[in-house]
Amino acid sequence: MAKAPITIGANSIAKIGNQFFLIVEVEAKAPGVEIDPVFAVRTTPQQARALIKAGVMRTIIQNTRPRACPGLKVEFKGVLFANGRFFSVFDVENSTDISVLVRISRERAQRLIRNGARRIKVIRRPF
Secondary structure, eight states: OOOOSEEEEEEEEEEETTEEEEEEEEEEEETTEEEOOEEEEEEOHHHHHHHHHTTOEEOEEESSOOOOBTTBEEEEEEEEEETTEEEEEEEEESSSEEEEEEEEOHHHHHHHHHTTOOBOEEEOSOO
C-alpha cells in the first residue's frame, strides 16, 4: 500500500499565557512536492486536557534555539504570534517529532519576517 500523500507531523499542546494552542504540522508529499506548514489552533482548556490525556505531547517552550546533532534534525518553520507573545517555531525530529517554541522579542520576530520567515497561521477561535 502506498504511503498517504498528506499526514500529520509534529503535533503538541502549548500553553501560552492563559490560552492553549494545538500546534500542528501538516505534511504533504508527492513526487516533486514537499509542503509542510505549521498551524496553531486555539483550544479550550478542556480540549487541551483531553488531548494531553489522550497522548498528545506538550509543546516545548524554551529561551534558546534547539541545535541539530547526530540523530536530531532541527528545522526552522516560522514565527508565531500568540496571546501577545512571539516565538520562533522549530520542528525537531529524532525518535519523536515535536514543535519547539523559542521565546523572541517583537523586534526579532519582525526582523525574521522581513527577512522572509513565514508567519505561522493561528486559528484564534476554538472549535
